[in-house]
Amino acid sequence: MQHAREDGPPDLVAALARARSPERPGPDTPAGGAVRAWPGPPVPFPKAVPAGLDLHLLLRLSLAASDDSGRLRPTPSAGALHPVDTELTVGAGCSLPPGRYGYDPLRHRVHRLDRQPPGTPPGVTAELSVTAQRTVSHYGHRARPLLLLDTGHAAAALYLAARALGVSEPEVRMDGRAENPLAAVHIPPPDRRDRARPADSARVPEPSEAPPTPAELLARRSTPPPLAGTPSQDALRAVLATAARASTGDVRWCAAVGPPRPGLMEPAADGAALRQCAAGDARPTLAAWAAGQAWIADAGAVLLAHGCPADADAPHIRRAHLRAGFAVHLAHVTARRHGLTARPVGSWQQADLGAALGAAPGRDWVVHALALGTRHADEENTT
CATH class of the missing domain: 3.40.109.10 (NADH Oxidase)
Incomplete structure (x- = not known):
């Protein structure tokens, strides 16, 4: 059995129906590169500016790999295949100069892609898309819902990292209208509530718990089975x-x-x-x-x-x-x-x-x- 092709625009309704069926995936196929091949040389993160948004720490707490294989990251992924790619639109008040960047979570570096678009708000907007081949390589026709779930996890990891850095209102867009990007998270500089919100963004209902600490976010991992013991x-x-x-x-x-x-x-x-x-x-x-x-x-x-x-x-x-x-x-x-x-x-x-x-x-x-x-x-x- 051959894996279905997932490199073009999918018929998502049919893809989900097939993913929900008892049909088993075929043999594994090559996953391709673990990160998108961004153009240009990698750029390290500058030192954070006072009262600015520290993008080095934001991404270290949310998306960066902490091992050479690239499988171990603060956000879970089906099969540890990590299909989510991140483009950053950086405005004023950040540790990177304004512009558009591609993020490499394996090397924890960025690649400058272009200047910032007109009207870019302060802070950073992370746009999340997927390289489907990474997940299709193992899960075949079952990959499409997993790609969406992984993207939701990545958006949440960015949201929680922003909260840990003192941002009170990260703005998340997951309206489902677009295939690319699938989601976007706008993070203003800490304690700055800018009224010019990105189109189609939404505020997540304020959590009842205190914001997470950086240590909490770096320590979180999916527990291997068994998971015994009934919660209270x-x-x-x-x-x-x-x-x-x-x-x-x-x-x-x-x-x-x-x-x-x-x-x-x-x-x-x-x-x-x-x-x-x-x-x-x-x-x-x-x-x-x-x-x-x-x-x-x-x-x-x-x-x-x-x-x-x-x-x-x-x-x-x-x-x-x-x-x-x-x-x-x-x-x-x-x-x-x-x-x-x-x-x-x-x-x-x-x-x-x-x-x-x-x-x-x-x-x-x-x-x-x-x-x-x-x-x-x-x-x-x-x-």
């Missing part, structure tokens, strides 16, 4: 609340938990407690739906983003997956703050959650997930 109700409620705020209604959220009272939990109407919306242990079914990852059946809990019906158009599909990736990334940080282990799960086949619960088929699909536990794998192996 307080921790699970906090993680669900973070995800729901961050996705602004494009997907809905629940969590599958095991014994002693297995079922699907969702926030109650007042948000102060959780209620069971379905009885029974869903985790074994989720393990089968998630490309047969058997360890999910024993996870402490599985946070689920669901929605995006089968008849959704391309903008809806892009928006739902981008915002689900964004929300799971923020929920991952909340989970770590509550002492939980966590691992995003992005590949889902035949995961028609609504139909499994007795509703009409094709209306309510699993889009993304975050597996949760209370014990690390090394702790589990010693018990």
Whole structure:
């Protein structure tokens, strides 16, 4: 079986339907370069200016690789393939001179592409697109939703890095209208609230928790399985609340938990407690739906983003997956703050959650997930 070509404009509706099917990908193909081949020589980051936006630190906290292979980065990616490419439009108040740059996360350098466009606001705008071949090389026809989820995670990593640097209102565009760029994040200089917002940008609802610290962002990693141990109700409620705020209604959220009272939990109407919306242990079914990852059946809990019906158009599909990736990334940080282990799960086949619960088929699909536990794998192996 040959991988479907993903180098041209995709029919996203057909691509998602095929990705959701039980069809298996073919053999791996070459992934190509780990970063885009930006023109011109690499440029190191200058020293940060007083009261300016430190782009060196912003990108180190969000997108930069910390190992020679390029796989280890602060933002998760399906198969650690990292398909997201970043172009920066730099305005006044930044540590780089104004202009357009391509970012190389392996060498943590930029390549100057052009001068800044007229009307560029202060700060930096990071435009996120993808080199699909990197993900297609392993996941084949299942790659398209993973590319969107990865982009949402990258947007969230930039958002959190900006918050850690004292920016109160990073502006995120994930409206789903465009294939390139898929998302954009505008970050003004710290404590500067510029009223000239980029077109189609939106403010993320203000988080209830304190901004993350740089150390928190550099330390976050996806926990390898197993993820045993059921989270407390307080921790699970906090993680669900973070995800729901961050996705602004494009997907809905629940969590599958095991014994002693297995079922699907969702926030109650007042948000102060959780209620069971379905009885029974869903985790074994989720393990089968998630490309047969058997360890999910024993996870402490599985946070689920669901929605995006089968008849959704391309903008809806892009928006739902981008915002689900964004929300799971923020929920991952909340989970770590509550002492939980966590691992995003992005590949889902035949995961028609609504139909499994007795509703009409094709209306309510699993889009993304975050597996949760209370014990690390090394702790589990010693018990």
